[in-house]
């Protein structure tokens with residue numbers, strides 16, 4: 287099938303579906319100016335050392351790594367990023383009462399900012415818009431911590447217990463939150479259609495939602511600009527700009 291035929295087929299499937307589960311990865315946010323990690327222009331492709339610096343063990347052990355991380359957080363592209371057409375298309379899907387859940391590997395909260403209900407969003411890798419204390423587990427808005435960095439604290443500590451603060455995201459070497467992963471797997475089982483968007487589908491256990499949905503009878507649609515290891519499971523593959531394809535297939 288060529289692309290226009292695939293688009294119209296997928297539109298029909300979405301019209302017929304009642305419990306769509308969406309999985310999004312970094313590819314949906316690149317149009318908002320947030321670079322991905324593993325793509326050709328990705329943060330880690332261009333600078334493999336950045337991946338090492340982001341491990342939890344290095345972050346906790348080395349104040350210099352934390353200071354560099356705080357400087358990078360101050361300048362992160364997400365603070366000025368706005369949701370794009372891809373994000374808005376998924377809001378349209380929710381307004382059509384078809385969106386069962388939106389699982390995201392992204393930490394930018396652009397789905398919530400676009401207008402998807404927080405209760406439908408499953409953030410498997412956490413959010414960069416919050417800090418958490420490694421000592422006492424307290425959570426607080428990231429901007430308050432960034433204000434302290436701007437005011438001169440290179441590595442601000444928790445004001446309650448003095449513990450190390452980090453963004454409330456899952457770093458390399460950090461355990462996922464079991465309840466969050468369990469919920470992702472649960473909604474994948476309940477889906478009648480799974481839309482995997484802008485994810486390389488290489489990170490487990492999250493990538494496992496694709497075979498789980500398939501085994502439970504869902505149609506699987508993969509939208510990504512590169513091949514993924516799950517392509518052979520897909521009922522349809524869409525290659526092309528996410529910001530153009532998603533409005534076409536999600537609009538009522």
Ligand SMILES: [Zn+2]
Nearest residue numbers: 419422444447
């Ligand atoms: Zn604390």
